[in-house]
Amino acid sequence: xxxxxxxxxxxxxxxxxxxxxxxxxxxxxxxxxxxxxxxxxxxxxxxxxxxxxxxxxxxxxxxxxxxxxxxxxxxxxxxxx
Amino acid sequence: xxxxxxxxxxxxxxxxxxxxxxxxxxxxxxxxxxxxxxxxxxxxxxxxxxxxxxxxxxxxxxxxxxxxxxxxxxxxxxxxxxxxxxxxxxxxxxxxxxxxxxxxxxxxxxxxxxxxxxxxxxxxxxxxxxxxxxxxxxxxxxxxxxxxxxxxxxxxxxxxxxxxxxxxxxxxxxxxxxxxxxxxxxxxxxxxxxxxxxxxxxxxxxxxxxxxxxxxxxxxxxxxxxxxxxxxxxxxxxxxxxxxxxxxxxxxxxxxxxxxxxxxxxxxxxxxxxxxxxxxxxxxxxxxxxxxxxxxxxxxxxxxxxxxxxxxxxxxxxxxxxxxxxxxxxxxxxxxxxxxxxxxxxxxxxxxxxxxxxxxxxxxxxxxxxxxxxxxxxxxxxxxxxxxxxxxxxxxxxxxxxxxxxxxxxxxxxxxxxxxxxxxxxxxxxxxxxxxxxxxxxxxxxxxxxxxxxxxxxxxxxxxxxxxxxxxxxxxxxxxxxxxxxxxxxxxxxxxxxxxxxxxxxxxxxxxxxxxxxxxxxxxxxxxxxxxx
Numbered sequence: 001x002x003x004x005x006x007x008x009x010x011x012x013x014x015x016x017x018x019x020x021x022x023x024x025x026x027x028x029x030x031x032x033x034x035x036x037x038x039x040x041x042x043x044x045x046x047x048x049x050x051x052x053x054x055x056x057x058x059x060x061x062x063x064x065x066x067x068x069x070x071x072x073x074x075x076x077x078x079x080x081x
Numbered sequence: 082x083x084x085x086x087x088x089x090x091x092x093x094x095x096x097x098x099x100x101x102x103x104x105x106x107x108x109x110x111x112x113x114x115x116x117x118x119x120x121x122x123x124x125x126x127x128x129x130x131x132x133x134x135x136x137x138x139x140x141x142x143x144x145x146x147x148x149x150x151x152x153x154x155x156x157x158x159x160x161x162x163x164x165x166x167x168x169x170x171x172x173x174x175x176x177x178x179x180x181x182x183x184x185x186x187x188x189x190x191x192x193x194x195x196x197x198x199x200x201x202x203x204x205x206x207x208x209x210x211x212x213x214x215x216x217x218x219x220x221x222x223x224x225x226x227x228x229x230x231x232x233x234x235x236x237x238x239x240x241x242x243x244x245x246x247x248x249x250x251x252x253x254x255x256x257x258x259x260x261x262x263x264x265x266x267x268x269x270x271x272x273x274x275x276x277x278x279x280x281x282x283x284x285x286x287x288x289x290x291x292x293x294x295x296x297x298x299x300x301x302x303x304x305x306x307x308x309x310x311x312x313x314x315x316x317x318x319x320x321x322x323x324x325x326x327x328x329x330x331x332x333x334x335x336x337x338x339x340x341x342x343x344x345x346x347x348x349x350x351x352x353x354x355x356x357x358x359x360x361x362x363x364x365x366x367x368x369x370x371x372x373x374x375x376x377x378x379x380x381x382x383x384x385x386x387x388x389x390x391x392x393x394x395x396x397x398x399x400x401x402x403x404x405x406x407x408x409x410x411x412x413x414x415x416x417x418x419x420x421x422x423x424x425x426x427x428x429x430x431x432x433x434x435x436x437x438x439x440x441x442x443x444x445x446x447x448x449x450x451x452x453x454x455x456x457x458x459x460x461x462x463x464x465x466x467x468x469x470x471x472x473x474x475x476x477x478x479x480x481x482x483x484x485x486x487x488x489x490x491x492x493x494x495x496x497x498x499x500x501x502x503x504x505x506x507x508x509x510x511x512x513x514x515x516x517x518x519x520x521x522x523x524x525x526x527x528x529x530x531x532x533x534x535x536x537x538x539x540x541x542x543x544x545x546x547x548x549x550x551x552x553x554x555x556x557x558x559x560x561x562x563x564x565x566x567x568x569x570x571x572x573x574x575x576x577x578x579x580x581x582x583x584x585x586x587x588x589x590x591x592x593x594x595x596x597x598x599x600x601x602x603x604x605x606x607x608x609x610x611x612x613x614x
Binding site: 009012013016017018019021022023024025027030031032033035036038039040042043044046047049050051053054058059062063065066069 | 151152154155158159160162163166167170174175178181182289290291293294295298310313314315316320323324327348349350353356357358359360361363364368371372375
């Protein structure tokens with residue numbers, strides 16, 4: 001999974017360099033330049049990529065350690081009270 | 082008059098938010114500087130995004146789109162839409178955790194502890210603080226100029242700058258991080274909602290965008306200058322420059338105010354929505370700004386580079402009523418006033434990295450820490466105002482300094498990555514990378530200044546600065562490039578190179594420190610429990 005996600009991130013980073021649209025002036029829906037439409041779509045792809053990372057590469061060990069830290073803090077506070 | 086009144090109402094609201102936050106807070110240092118690490122998911126996302134928004138996102142981006150076309154979105158917005166969330170995901174979450182676990186409030190505190198380095202930490206503090214100062218001054222200058230423009234000269238630049246400096250200083254002074262975060266969240270909501278409303282109102286007044294875009298597409302080439310249809314593609318942006326811009330958003334997480342903001346989240350889970358929604362927020366703000374910049378090229382042709390930065394204001398004035406124009410004016414003020422989090426960050430750095438580090442808190446107590454922070458807020462805001470007055474006509478110096486600061490902070494990103502993920506990294510590697518960064522910033526500044534006389538006009542090809550070196554250093558209209566690439570690219574690559582090379586030949590910190598920051602797998606949980614008890 002780690003390698004697959006790394007590949008996805010690299011591909012997304014490479015897709016930013018859309019040299020094939022450099023001089024293309026086509027208007028999507030009659031008003032939106034294709035270069036702008038591509039990068040607007042790219043922002044959606046970026047959001048999806050981040051969703052993939054959150055879903056499959058989230059630092060769970062930090063989350064667990066934080067919960068342990070909080071539980072420890074609560075019990076210490078309980079003992080004090 | 083109506084827009085000016087709305088802007089003043091807006092200033093009163095943000096002042097109230099700061100004072101309200103003061104009532105909610107305690108008087109500890111951690112509460113003042115980090116809102117007790119207690120921000121909820123919505124405020125965390127909106128404030129982090131709002132903190133990153135500057136006047137450039139609205140005014141500068143549309144002005145640049147007016148001149149070079151739709152490519153500005155890819156150049157600055159969609160590159161940020163992937164790089165900034167990635168850096169928050171990988172660096173921000175780790176900084177948050179280490180800050181919570183070991184009590185760090187600034188990047189320098191972490192780096193000092195991680196590499197057992199006092200002096201090198203002070204050096205990194207000095208260069209980051211120096212690169213942050215121009216932003217604060219530009220914020221005050223921009224506030225004065227915007228208020229003077231919105232009130233049509235009723236409020237002078239001097240009074241406008243003073244009002245902005247006092248308002249920002251007051252809500253940061255009282256509200257600390259909680260007040261700043263709430264104000265930033267409020268500003269972001271204002272932007273996202275009213276920006277969209279203005280976009281549709283302008284579209285309605287113009288009778289839709291189809292006809293304007295078709296006119297631009299088929300406009301004949303003028304006798305002087307390139308054809309307007311180029312604005313609908315990326316023809317005016319060199320590919321090497323477009324690639325170089327991918328390195329600029331690396332600066333985001335290295336800006337002290339962003340890194341410190343990352344430590345304010347209540348839970349690590351709050352980062353999840355932030356990184357997913359961040360690209361969408363960027364698109365929501367930048368897409369209309371860039372699009373309207375191109376539209377303005379057909380409505381107000383022939384503006385100079387300085388004049389084109391106000392195309393959004395021109396469109397608003399021409400195609401919306403005074404109320405919408407006033408609300409958007411308040412939105413623009415919000416952008417200009419982004420200096421709030423920078424003032425707070427600089428105050429946090431002075432308090433934590435200097436006052437506390439050199440024994441101030443130990444001697445005077447935790448309450449003194451918060452008051453030291455407040456004192457620094459006043460000193461920084463007033464100093465920025467005095468400089469803004471003295472150098473009123475030299476804003477370009479600070480604008481240039483900001484451009485260099487972006488490259489400088491980007492080049493420091495490898496230092497942070499090495500600290501977090503590379504056990505073998507050393508303080509000497511960090512020092513080498515920092516010295517390289519500082520040297521490059523000064524070298525670029527020198528090259529830019531010494532080549533002013535040979536700078537080509539807009540649209541003309543770049544000129545070699547040293548003809549004997551061929552294309553190595555080229556001078557463009559407003560920049561210096563290295564083989565056509567912006568200096569930020571060799572700066573980041575060079576910084577990473579020095580970090581690795583020097584680390585490999587110098588000793589690592591003690592085993593105790595390494596175990597603290599890189600606990601063996603499975604021991605993180607027990608380590609955390611131990612540090613809590």
